[in-house]
Amino acid sequence: MRTPGTAELLDIWDVGQPLPPARRALLLLSAAYPERDDIASWPLGYINRQLIVLRQRLFGHALVCLADCPACEEVVEIEMPMDALLNANEMADATHRIRSEGCDVRFHLPTAHDLLLATEGTTPGCLLARTIDSACRDGVDVAPAELGEATLAAVEQAIERADPLAHIAFAMTCPACGHEWSTDLHIIDVLWAEIGACARRVLSEVGRLAQAFGWRESDILAMSSTRRNHYLEWLET
Numbered sequence: 001m002r003t004p005g006t007a008e009l010l011d012i013w014d015v016g017q018p019l020p021p022a023r024r025a026l027l028l029l030s031a032a033y034p035e036r037d038d039i040a041s042w043p044l045g046y047i048n049r050q051l052i053v054l055r056q057r058l059f060g061h062a063l064v065c066l067a068d069c070p071a072c073e074e075v076v077e078i079e080m081p082m083d084a085l086l087n088a089n090e091m092a093d094a095t096h097r098i099r100s101e102g103c104d105v106r107f108h109l110p111t112a113h114d115l116l117l118a119t120e121g122t123t124p125g126c127l128l129a130r131t132i133d134s135a136c137r138d139g140v141d142v143a144p145a146e147l148g149e150a151t152l153a154a155v156e157q158a159i160e161r162a163d164p165l166a167h168i169a170f171a172m173t174c175p176a177c178g179h180e181w182s183t184d185l186h187i188i189d190v191l192w193a194e195i196g197a198c199a200r201r202v203l204s205e206v207g208r209l210a211q212a213f214g215w216r217e218s219d220i221l222a223m224s225s226t227r228r229n230h231y232l233e234w235l236e237t
């Protein structure tokens with residue numbers, strides 16, 4: 001994995017701002033893995049894992065999140081155990097097979113490509129249905145839409161076991177009232193917000209330096225942050 005520089009992150013942020021989270025994730029990982037052209041076919045949990053690694057390289061290991069207690073509205077702070085998450089999700093086998101309700105079902109772990117088709121395609125539909133590659137009962141093919149609820153639940157559970165970071169949830173306890181609940185962590189949203197805050201800070205620095213010295217944006221961005229900060233401090237004196 002390579003770590004994109006500040007100017008590149010600004011370009012990605014610019015392009016990704018109007019896009020949905022899955023496309024933002026693909027933009028970031030394409031910059032981190034420029035030699036790979038198959039990122040959209042990685043399982044969602046593995047994509048989340050790589051986003052966590054990228055986030056650690058860009059913004060460090062600690063990730064503190066705030067959540068409102070649903071019972072008493074106290075603001076609860078939690079430090080997400082990011083290093084522990086990384087142990088949970090290596091790239092899993094792509095194709096799987098189960099037998100349920102007399103049906104042999106072959107399926108694959110949901111990928112970014114599946115997610116985009118399920119949410120943006122001309123025929124949007126259930127993500128789970130897109131993971132079913134084939135189903136067969138007594139030698140007769142069964143369409144995904146005709147599979148029983150128990151079979152679909154079994155497929156869903158098998159996906160959760162094989163690709164645990166596809167859905168990241170944490171148990172929360174409110175220190176004020178003791179209420180317990182579960183909160184989801186959408187790593188791309190967290191990372192994108194951090195990149196946005198960084199982009200806004202850098203752009204305001206560029207604006208001040210361009211105004212003061214007449215330098216071009218590309219030249220200012222090509223400087224190290226140490227050198228930019230030095231000029232900014234000099235402007236303050």
Ligand SMILES: [Zn+2]
Nearest residue numbers: 069072174177
């Ligand atoms: Zn509470």
